[in-house]
Amino acid sequence: MDKKKAVRDYHRNLAVTAGIILLIFIAIPIFVKSPYILNVFVLVFYMSTLSMAWNLLGGMTGQNSLGHAAYMGLGAYASCLLVVRTGINPWLSAVAGMVAVAVVAGVIFYPCFILRGPYFTLVSIAFGEAIRQFIINSEFFGRASGVGLPYGKDSWIDFRFGSKVPYYYVGLAMMILIYAFMKKIERSKIGYALKTIREDEDAAAAIGINPIKYKIMAVVISAMVAALVGFFYASYIRYIDPELMIQAKSTEAVLPAIVGGAAFVEGPIIGGLIMIPLSEFLRATYSAILPGINMLMYAVVLLVVIRFRPAGILGWYMNSRAKQFVDERILKKPSVEVIEEVEMAGGR
Amino acid sequence: MLKVSGLNAGYGSVNILWDLEFEVKDGEIVAILGSNGAGKTTMVRAVTGMLKPSSGSVQFNGDELSGKNTRYILDAGIVQVPEGRQLFTEMTVLENLEMGAFNRKTKEHFRDNLKKAYGWFPRLEERAKQAAGTLSGGEQQMVAVARALIGEPRLLILDEPSLGLAPNIVDDILKVASDMADHDGISVLLVEQDITKALACADGGYVIENGKIVLHGTAKELSENEHVKKAYLGI
Numbered sequence: 236m237d238k239k240k241a242v243r244d245y246h247r248n249l250a251v252t253a254g255i256i257l258l259i260f261i262a263i264p265i266f267v268k269s270p271y272i273l274n275v276f277v278l279v280f281y282m283s284t285l286s287m288a289w290n291l292l293g294g295m296t297g298q299n300s301l302g303h304a305a306y307m308g309l310g311a312y313a314s315c316l317l318v319v320r321t322g323i324n325p326w327l328s329a330v331a332g333m334v335a336v337a338v339v340a341g342v343i344f345y346p347c348f349i350l351r352g353p354y355f356t357l358v359s360i361a362f363g364e365a366i367r368q369f370i371i372n373s374e375f376f377g378r379a380s381g382v383g384l385p386y387g388k389d390s391w392i393d394f395r396f397g398s399k400v401p402y403y404y405v406g407l408a409m410m411i412l413i414y415a416f417m418k419k420i421e422r423s424k425i426g427y428a429l430k431t432i433r434e435d436e437d438a439a440a441a442i443g444i445n446p447i448k449y450k451i452m453a454v455v456i457s458a459m460v461a462a463l464v465g466f467f468y469a470s471y472i473r474y475i476d477p478e479l480m481i482q483a484k485s486t487e488a489v490l491p492a493i494v495g496g497a498a499f500v501e502g503p504i505i506g507g508l509i510m511i512p513l514s515e516f517l518r519a520t521y522s523a524i525l526p527g528i529n530m531l532m533y534a535v536v537l538l539v540v541i542r543f544r545p546a547g548i549l550g551w552y553m554n555s556r557a558k559q560f561v562d563e564r565i566l567k568k569p570s571v572e573v574i575e576e577v578e579m580a581g582g583r
Numbered sequence: 584m585l586k587v588s589g590l591n592a593g594y595g596s597v598n599i600l601w602d603l604e605f606e607v608k609d610g611e612i613v614a615i616l617g618s619n620g621a622g623k624t625t626m627v628r629a630v631t632g633m634l635k636p637s638s639g640s641v642q643f644n645g646d647e648l649s650g651k652n653t654r655y656i657l658d659a660g661i662v663q664v665p666e667g668r669q670l671f672t673e674m675t676v677l678e679n680l681e682m683g684a685f686n687r688k689t690k691e692h693f694r695d696n697l698k699k700a701y702g703w704f705p706r707l708e709e710r711a712k713q714a715a716g717t718l719s720g721g722e723q724q725m726v727a728v729a730r731a732l733i734g735e736p737r738l739l740i741l742d743e744p745s746l747g748l749a750p751n752i753v754d755d756i757l758k759v760a761s762d763m764a765d766h767d768g769i770s771v772l773l774v775e776q777d778i779t780k781a782l783a784c785a786d787g788g789y790v791i792e793n794g795k796i797v798l799h800g801t802a803k804e805l806s807e808n809e810h811v812k813k814a815y816l817g818i
Contacts, residue, residue: 427678427681427682427685428685430671431671431674431682434671434673435669437633437669438665438669438670440633440653441631441653441665442657442682442683442730442734443654443657443658443686443734444685445652445653445654571712
């Protein structure tokens, strides 16, 4: 009975901790009025979401994509053009953009998943660049000058605001929803199939998992989430151009996951919360004094993480004293044996 | 039970298997013997659908399997323990075993099958929470065999279970294979280059050289055969 209570308390403590963190994020715009700081948070939200999309492929499935800026850009273009040309509701255009990007990604990447090895990574780089060049040279896509979304009165229906606060909340909601979705995938049959493919494709095939099918599934889901981020970005900035898809942007999508810990669904969020404010701070503080120094310092931080904590911040945390302390003192986590015993006995 | 006839298979334009014919009956252990590069693993891949045969038939209990995908063949009851074990090394032992029940039908019996697998290999129960990659070679082979058992095989294909293992561990694994054939009526297709060990537990066997079957007979016949003695046993 005591054991049961201990496990129940632990789960309650977990929920309370998550609730407190969520409340802090909800409360931030009430106390923070600076649009600059809010902008950094919005950046964190959508870059972490993009990185979660990358992580489904790179972290969970072991397929390193360097073309996520292209999916994001394509999603942004698809929804912007629909809004500008046909005047449909932006929220509907987001769905249309996600479907369009899913189809394109599925068709492009099917052939390179039949091959093994680094082909996927190579094609993802080429894909991004090809799409960008195509857009620069296409009248329909507005060439290099890009596409602007109409300005106007604040409106939820048109997802258009002068203030940053609504974007903050929508961005936060998007990040949390995608996190819940990725967590669901990780614990599902698909998640396990993807992990077996990462570990050993032959062995996965031997136990009846079709690696091509699941890799396509992963790339399609990942591209759809990136397209959603693209829609959010376009609605926030209200202007998009082909620069959105340059190679460096795809790399930026990878960094939060690597720094936070690509083996964890939470990794991109932790990494995003650290790296993006850091990058913005360095840019704001130093780029006027010595242009480029911010990029240099950013690179140094990245190198230090990769050299000393290759499993990312969460990878380090999972085996650290800090986790021990948090588990014992704050969450009052019972031992693994106790949790298992209670769960085996039929729930809490 | 399993009847393979006129099986041809290869990679691209290179043909590896030439008109393979062999048969495994219910509850029988049949050895496929041959040295490195003889085509043994290609044969396993062709039978399990990981490689599409270019021609020929693979009949399993009257069902034609040639050209079907791995998933279908697994559901029909042919489960393999792939060469070199191929575990998911970063997953725990238990997770590896769970992956053996990935296809729908066997999921309902997972608890019972897990108990059975732990019965065969008690050591795995102690190590259930450990990452599979941290186990010894012999234990890893046990996980691989147990993972296949969880998939409820009617025909178990063991692809070179002796690879890189100590002789006494190979004996343990082969003992389990013959126990399964005796008690549960599971047929075993044992693919091996260690001919002495294979013939010691098999009922019959086929010798494969350069992708062709050159000899077949009972275990006794094969171990007394002059060609086998000379080419494989060094007597």
